[in-house]
Amino acid sequence: MELQAVLMAAGGGSRMMDLTYNTPKPLLPVGNKPLIWYPLNLLERVGFEEVIVITTKEVQKMISTDPKVKLDVKMKLDLVCIQEDADMGTADALRHIQQKVKTDVLVVSCDLITDAALHEVVDLFRAHNATLSMLMSKAHEFTETVPGQKGKKKTGEQRDFVGVDGTGKRLLFMANEADLDEGVVIRKSIMRKHPRMHIKTGLVDAHLYCLKKSVVDFLADNKSISSIRGELVPYLVRKQFSKSTNSPKVIDETHQNLKKNDSNVNLEIQISSRDEELLHLTQERSCWNDHRGDMSDAYHGGRLRCYVHIMDEGICYRVNTLAAYIEANRLAPKLFDEPAVHPSAVVSERCLIGADSIIGASCQISDKTSIKRSTIGVSTTVREKVKVTNSIIMHGVTIEEGCNIQGSVICSNAVIGRGADIKYCLVGSAQRIEPDGEHTTMSKACSA
Amino acid sequence: ETQTKCGTISLFSHLHQYSRKAPLTQQLSIPSTVIHPSIVRLGLQYSQGIVVGSNARSVALLHAFKQVIRDYTTPPNEELARDLVNKLKPYISFLNQCRPLSASMGNAIKYIKKEISNIPSQFKEEEAKTKLQKCIDCYINENVVLAAKAISKYAIKKISDGDVILVYGCSSLVNHILCEAYDKSRKFRVIVVDSRPRLEGREALRRLVQRGISCTYVLISALSYILPEVSKVFLGAHALLANGYVMSRVGTSQIALVARTFNVPVLVCCETYKFCERVQTDSFVSNELDDPDDLMVTRKGKTQLENWHDVSSLGLLNLVYDVTPPDFVDLVITDLGMIPCTSVPVVLRVKNLEQ
Numbered sequence: 001m002e003l004q005a006v007l008m009a010a011g012g013g014s015r016m017m018d019l020t021y022n023t024p025k026p027l028l029p030v031g032n033k034p035l036i037w038y039p040l041n042l043l044e045r046v047g048f049e050e051v052i053v054i055t056t057k058e059v060q061k062m063i064s065t066d067p068k069v070k071l072d073v074k075m076k077l078d079l080v081c082i083q084e085d086a087d088m089g090t091a092d093a094l095r096h097i098q099q100k101v102k103t104d105v106l107v108v109s110c111d112l113i114t115d116a117a118l119h120e121v122v123d124l125f126r127a128h129n130a131t132l133s134m135l136m137s138k139a140h141e142f143t144e145t146v147p148g149q150k151g152k153k154k155t156g157e158q159r160d161f162v163g164v165d166g167t168g169k170r171l172l173f174m175a176n177e178a179d180l181d182e183g184v185v186i187r188k189s190i191m192r193k194h195p196r197m198h199i200k201t202g203l204v205d206a207h208l209y210c211l212k213k214s215v216v217d218f219l220a221d222n223k224s225i226s227s228i229r230g231e232l233v234p235y236l237v238r239k240q241f242s243k244s245t246n247s248p249k250v251i252d253e254t255h256q257n258l259k260k261n262d263s264n265v266n267l268e269i270q271i272s273s274r275d276e277e278l279l280h281l282t283q284e285r286s287c288w289n290d291h292r293g294d295m296s297d298a299y300h301g302g303r304l305r306c307y308v309h310i311m312d313e314g315i316c317y318r319v320n321t322l323a324a325y326i327e328a329n330r331l332a333p334k335l336f337d338e339p340a341v342h343p344s345a346v347v348s349e350r351c352l353i354g355a356d357s358i359i360g361a362s363c364q365i366s367d368k369t370s371i372k373r374s375t376i377g378v379s380t381t382v383r384e385k386v387k388v389t390n391s392i393i394m395h396g397v398t399i400e401e402g403c404n405i406q407g408s409v410i411c412s413n414a415v416i417g418r419g420a421d422i423k424y425c426l427v428g429s430a431q432r433i434e435p436d437g438e439h440t441t442m443s444k445a446c447s448a
Numbered sequence: 449e450t451q452t453k454c455g456t457i458s459l460f461s462h463l464h465q466y467s468r469k470a471p472l473t474q475q476l477s478i479p480s481t482v483i484h485p486s487i488v489r490l491g492l493q494y495s496q497g498i499v500v501g502s503n504a505r506s507v508a509l510l511h512a513f514k515q516v517i518r519d520y521t522t523p524p525n526e527e528l529a530r531d532l533v534n535k536l537k538p539y540i541s542f543l544n545q546c547r548p549l550s551a552s553m554g555n556a557i558k559y560i561k562k563e564i565s566n567i568p569s570q571f572k573e574e575e576a577k578t579k580l581q582k583c584i585d586c587y588i589n590e591n592v593v594l595a596a597k598a599i600s601k602y603a604i605k606k607i608s609d610g611d612v613i614l615v616y617g618c619s620s621l622v623n624h625i626l627c628e629a630y631d632k633s634r635k636f637r638v639i640v641v642d643s644r645p646r647l648e649g650r651e652a653l654r655r656l657v658q659r660g661i662s663c664t665y666v667l668i669s670a671l672s673y674i675l676p677e678v679s680k681v682f683l684g685a686h687a688l689l690a691n692g693y694v695m696s697r698v699g700t701s702q703i704a705l706v707a708r709t710f711n712v713p714v715l716v717c718c719e720t721y722k723f724c725e726r727v728q729t730d731s732f733v734s735n736e737l738d739d740p741d742d743l744m745v746t747r748k749g750k751t752q753l754e755n756w757h758d759v760s761s762l763g764l765l766n767l768v769y770d771v772t773p774p775d776f777v778d779l780v781i782t783d784l785g786m787i788p789c790t791s792v793p794v795v796l797r798v799k800n801l802e803q
Contacts, residue, residue: 002479002488047477106478119473126485127492278511278588285592286504287618287651288497295658 001103003122003210005048008090009036009055009110010082016322018148018443019411022429024059026110028325029377029394029412031332032342032360033072035319038113038335040073043106046118050076052100054093055110056084089226095219105216107228109207113328114316115335116206116309124169124307125210128299132236132306133210134171136162136203137316142323144330144390147408148426148443160205163197164308170290171306172197174237176230189241193300194291205229206316233306240304322426326409329375329392333358360395377412400435457763464548465737471495472545486515487539491546500648502686502722503592503620506552509543510584513560517580521573528576529567536561548736551687551695551724559587591721595783596621599717600628602781603682606715611636611679614707616668617643617697618652619684621717626682627659637661639678643668643699645742645766668699675710683772685718690796691727692774692789694718698731698767704776713778716789720782723796731770740764 013025020028026036036053043051060079063071071077080097082088088096094107106122116135125133161184163173172194173186184199191197207229215236225231289298299305315335319328333340333356340355341347345363354372359365362379369386376382377395386399390407393399397410400418407424410416414427417435426443427433433444456465473492480488490512493499499508513536520535522528540557543549549557563583567576603625607613613636615622626638638661642649649665656663666674681703687695694700694716707714728734743764744753756762774789784795 002481002485004479047481048479117474118478119471119476122478123471123473123492126489127496127498129489275511275514278507278514281588281592282499282504282508282511284504285501285507285620286499287501287620287648288499289651289654292650295654 003048003104003106004101005043005051006094006097006101006105006107007036007039007043007051007053007110008093008107008207009053009059010084010088010093011090011110011320013111013320015320016325018426018428019322019325019409023412024056024062025319026055026059027062028319029375030113030319030325030328031336031358031375032377033332033336035113036110037071037073038332039108039110040071040075040077041336042112042114042116042118043108044073044075048075050078052078052080052097054080054082054097057081058084089230090228091219091225091232094216094228095223098216098220101213101216104213105211107207107209107211109318111319112206112208112317113319113332113335114206114208114311115314116208116311116316118208120309121208122210124309128305128307130210130305130307131212131215132171132233134233134306134308135206135208135311135316136308137206137311137314139202139204140327142327144323144326145407145424146323146326147424148322148441159201160203161199161201162203162308163199164310165194165291166196166198168198168310169307170194171237171308172240173199174234176234179234187241189243193241193294193296195293200310203310204316204318207318209233236304237306240302240306322409326392330356330373383418457765459732460735460737460765460767463735463737465740466495466547467739467741472542483539483542484512484516484519486512487542491543494543494547501618501620502550502552503719505550506556506721507588507592509553510556510560510588514581514584517577517584520577527569528571528573529565529569532564533561536564551726552719552722554724555721556587560584591719591783595719595721596624598783599719599781600625602786603715603717604629604632604634606680606779606781606786607634607636609635612639612677613637614639614641614675614678614681614703614712615652616641616649616681616683616700616703617646618648618655619717621719622682622684623652623655625717626656626661630659630661637663639664639666639674641666641668641671641674641699641703644745645738646697648697668702671703671706672710675706675712678707678710678712681707681712681714683714683716685716685722686769687722687724687726688716688718688780688789688792689728689771690723690725690793691729692777692792693728694772694774694777694780694789695724695728695769696772698770701731701770701772701776704772708776714776715779715781716772716777717781720784720795720799723792723799725796728771729773731767735770736768738766738768740766742766 009026011025013020027034040051060081082093082096121133121135124130158177161175164170165172172190175184209228219225283298315331317324317328319325340357341359342361344361345359347359347365348367350367351365351369356373357371358375360376360378360380363376364381366382366384368384369382371388374388374391374393376393377397379395380393380397382399383401385402387404391405392409394410394412396413399416402419403416404421408422408426410427411429413430416433417437419436420433421438422433423440425439428444431444476483476488490508499505520532522531563580599621607629615638638656640649640653640663642665653663653665683696683700685694685696689695704714743766744751756764777789780787780789
């Protein structure tokens with residue numbers, strides 16, 4: 001087996017609590033499909049047959065009991081549950097399933113929506129025998145107004161600095177503004193080996209990583225590393241240039257590790273050491289070098305290599321903020337071929353449904369309604385003379401007559417009273433908006 | 449009339465045109481199940497040019513085959529001897545699509561297929577697998593490592609103090625010989641001749657200078673300028689054909705021709721496992737076409753040939769190999785000794801008898 005897929009679906013969605021206090025993030029509807037469907041669909045399309053899904057008991061229960069959550073994937077899903085309050089980071093979760101990991105892993109986050117060609121990332125991993133290979137994308141500005149926020153909110157996020165070499169594929173440097181005191185500090189050893197480095201900001205990290213099995217084993221021995229993105233990746237990127245990785249001592253260490261894990265000790269070590277020799281002979285005889293201008297061998301003799309594939313075009317979103325959630329809903333229909341209006345929806349003839357709207361299953365849309373650039377969830381009832389523009393209506397919502405909803409997010413099972421006028425609002429789960437209410441730019445959600 | 453459709457040269461239209469823009473891995477599933485992962489990795493390394501050079505490609509191929517054999521299990525009601533050979537067929541055709549097989553790879557595949565077919569049926573699976581792994585190690589050791597040692601010993605006899613040796617491109621064997629000669633305290637200097645688009649000479653230059661050998665670097669256009677200084681020419685080979693022709697990197701025949709004109713001896717170094725039964729007298733009938741876009745040069749942000757596809761009367765040709773007739777080659781140094789070019793069919797006959 002070449003790669004095992006691991007889907008991280010235990011994250012809380014801490015940056016969009018208004019949406020996630022009632023619905024766990026992996027099950028938030030995007031284009032009327034649960035968020036977790038998108039990475040699962042991506043994995044299925046490229047050819048994976050089974051996925052290890054790390055999630056919470058709550059999500060597992062909802063997947064198995066709630067009829068509205070239909071995952072629609074043919075792959076075998078191996079659900080591993082962790083406690084909600086265990087406060088496990090992604091690296092902790094990976095350590096938790098170390099016994100299940102038999103080969104190199106592809107770690108995906110449940111909030112990734114992308115149409116990236118995964119083979120670009122995996123080819124880098126294969127061709128250069130890399131330890132880490134990841135996916136990033138040029139960030140796009142979010143153009144939609146976010147409900148519940150007055151004015152353009154400053155992102156307030158710290159910038160990520162990503163340093164790549166001349167080819168744009170080898171990852172040389174990665175740091176977050178929060179970790180840097182005064183300026184970007186780059187070690188001389190890196191500069192000596194790679195005198196030309198392109199430093200990029202404004203990239204979106206897709207949280208998609210190909211990791212060697214030895215990294216998972218390394219995590220088992222180093223329990224202090226808790227997050228893949230926050231700690232493991234910068235550690236691996238730094239380790240590429242550390243003196244200890246490039247010394248011959250490392251070969252002995254890996255043989256020691258082999259001794260610990262395998263019962264068929266002698267055979268494995270003999271085979272692996274001879275294979276190492278053959279790989280070394282190949283590299284010696286091959287007249288290829290990854291860089292020019294100094295006297296070093298290919299890869300500067302380094303054993304640990306990190307690569308990144310940066311997408312120029314295409315869709316790549318991480319749905320971890322409200323703004324991203326709304327943008328994703330706009331674009332999600334482009335990712336699948338299903339008809340915009342679900343066949344089981346009851347739609348009256350005298351209503352106006354725009355081409356870029358999606359109507360979910362079992363909906364009831366009454367006369368003289370107008371739905372433009374919006375998503376209507378499963379089992380939602382929309383009465384007469386309602387105008388819905390640029391909004392996201394989740395499942396089981398009831399919208400009474402004459403309402404006008406613009407640029408808003410209405411969460412599941414909410415009820416919008418007759419004649420309400422709602423602009424740029426976020427209405428939480430099971431909330432009620434009183435009839436004839438007028439609300440602009442506010443967030444009405446249940447306080448936890 | 450030399451163009452059939454835009455961009456293809458009619459004289460070479462019988463050869464497959466490779467393009468790096470359409471990788472084969474797009475159609476393969478991730479994780480790869482139909483093709484063994486180490487074969488997919490190898491194919492990628494071939495097509496991206498990470499593993500390049502006749503020896504390196506053969507060693508990498510045999511290394512991948514070792515992984516395949518290690519992960520192989522005989523299906524029920526099948527014999528390992530027959531089934532494993534059938535398993536290898538799609539892998540070989542996949543690798544051929546990534547990059548055409550070299551003569552050395554072809555010979556290595558013949559050898560391993562023969563070894564697999566000769567596994568006696570009473571061998572248990574583990575025994576058979578271990579035997580095959582040992583055979584592969586043995587083959588590489590004899591034909592690549594020990595052959596290089598033997599060839600160095602013969603070649604060093606031909607290098608005297610004060611020599612000026614000309615080499616072309618980056619031949620792993622020639623580099624090995626020169627490094628060994630330098631270690632044995634021969635005093636000589638090297639002239640590295642290089643050519644576009646591959647510019648492999650830069651890597652040869654790096655390896656020789658790293659050892660401490662004093663080198664000069666020229667492009668092939670300066671060949672007749674530099675040849676009066678040269679005392680010997682050492683060339684590597686991709687394959688030696690049965691009629692004595694040497695198949696090597698494009699440009700080699702030019703070097704041999706000009707060297708003959710200047711009466712400089714040309715010595716070709718080649719291991720016997722690269723000897724091939726094929727007969728070829730020109731570089732057209734069988735060759736490899738590389739990506740024509742490699743011929744484009746970008747200087748100061750400008751690429752002159754950027755839109756060459758749009759020019760209907762322009763075609764770009766990037767040949768990889770050419771054949772040198774035996775008249776231009778003075779000596780072939782092999783692990784069996786120093787032989788003239790015309791003795792190649794004799795060596796092939798002797799090898800066939802041995803098998």
